[in-house]
Amino acid sequence: MWNTALTIAGSDSSGGAGIQADLKSFAALGVFGMSAITAITAQNTCGVTGIRELDTEIINDQIDAVFSDIRVDAVKIGMLSNSEIIKTVTAALVRHKARNIVLDTVMVAKSGSQLLKKDAIAALKKHLIPQALVVTPNLYEASELVGFEVNNQADMKKAAAVIKEMGAQYIVVKGGHLPGSACDLLYDGNKFSSFANERIDSVHTHGTGCTFSSAIAAGLAKGLSVEAAVAEAKRYITMAITHGFALGKGIGPTHHFYELYHRAGLY
Numbered sequence: 001m002w003n004t005a006l007t008i009a010g011s012d013s014s015g016g017a018g019i020q021a022d023l024k025s026f027a028a029l030g031v032f033g034m035s036a037i038t039a040i041t042a043q044n045t046c047g048v049t050g051i052r053e054l055d056t057e058i059i060n061d062q063i064d065a066v067f068s069d070i071r072v073d074a075v076k077i078g079m080l081s082n083s084e085i086i087k088t089v090t091a092a093l094v095r096h097k098a099r100n101i102v103l104d105t106v107m108v109a110k111s112g113s114q115l116l117k118k119d120a121i122a123a124l125k126k127h128l129i130p131q132a133l134v135v136t137p138n139l140y141e142a143s144e145l146v147g148f149e150v151n152n153q154a155d156m157k158k159a160a161a162v163i164k165e166m167g168a169q170y171i172v173v174k175g176g177h178l179p180g181s182a183c184d185l186l187y188d189g190n191k192f193s194s195f196a197n198e199r200i201d202s203v204h205t206h207g208t209g210c211t212f213s214s215a216i217a218a219g220l221a222k223g224l225s226v227e228a229a230v231a232e233a234k235r236y237i238t239m240a241i242t243h244g245f246a247l248g249k250g251i252g253p254t255h256h257f258y259e260l261y262h263r264a265g266l267y
């Protein structure tokens with residue numbers, strides 16, 4: 001019997017981030033992936049050249065089509081683009097009593113393009129964060145959510161506590177953009193746990209945030225606890241960055257051949 005995960009996110013035509021990274025991560029981690037696309041981006045390793053938001057009716061219909069037919073063990077949410085999409089997705093997830101929701105608070109692409117309108121951050125806080133089991137902001141996103149700078153471990157702890165107050169059950173503040181080791185902080189409302197790895201000196205990090213949050217969702221879909229799913233996702237993203245590769249002229253993608261490596265005894 002397959003465990004399943006649904007990604008609700010934007011499409012990246014170059015395959016390194018968004019829906020495409022999510023489905024590759026689900027497959028690599030042995031979970032059957034499904035998708036509801038919120039927006040289409042024309043994107044490659046150098047940047048985003050176009051964005052079309054889908055209308056909320058077809059976004060809602062995709063989510064309904066999946067839930068009305070198939071058991072969904074976990075949901076990963078990525079690019080949402082605007083507040084109407086946020087409200088539609090929230091209402092659909094509440095209606096279907098969705099479990100194991102991992103919210104990656106995607107705001108800006110690595111290349112600098114805005115993937116969430118600034119005026120939609122309030123809707124994210126009000127509607128979707130309270131529905132999330134796990135929220136995975138990077139330093140910039142954490143700072144936009146809480147309204148103060150998040151630049152070090154102490155700020156990350158303060159930010160996690162504020163985001164917890166918004167109604168999420170677990171917060172992982174990602175330290176991928178900190179100097180030094182790549183240290184992420186998990187907060188469950190009582191205690192902080194660190195997940196650290198040596199920083200990998202690679203430019204090929206397109207899609208790291210999407211890959212990491214999808215890997216957490218895959219772990220939850222397989223029945224892991226949040227702590228175990230985050231630990232497994234950290235292992236997975238570290239492998240995926242270690243084997244990231246030059247594709248195109250810019251920032252190359254992460255690598256998703258986990259099962260192959262695993263079976264070969266390499267991971």
Ligand SMILES: Nc1ncnc2c1ncn2[C@@H]1O[C@H](COP(=O)(O)OP(=O)(O)OP(=O)(O)O)[C@@H](O)[C@H]1O
Pocket residue numbers: 017108109110137138139174175176177182183184197198199200201202205206207208209210212234237238241
């Ligand atoms: N150079 C690196 N070496 C090791 N781990 C890294 C590196 N960069 C990021 N990570 C890890 O990758 C995961 C994703 O973190 P990151 O902070 O890059 O997310 P993000 O900024 O949301 O990504 P994106 O730009 O794709 O949205 C985290 O677990 C982080 O610690």
Ligand SMILES: Cc1ncc(CO)c(N)n1
Pocket residue numbers: 009010011012017018019041043078079106108109110115207209210
């Ligand atoms: C569609 C999409 N979602 C998320 C990201 C992550 O930054 C991206 N670059 N593109």
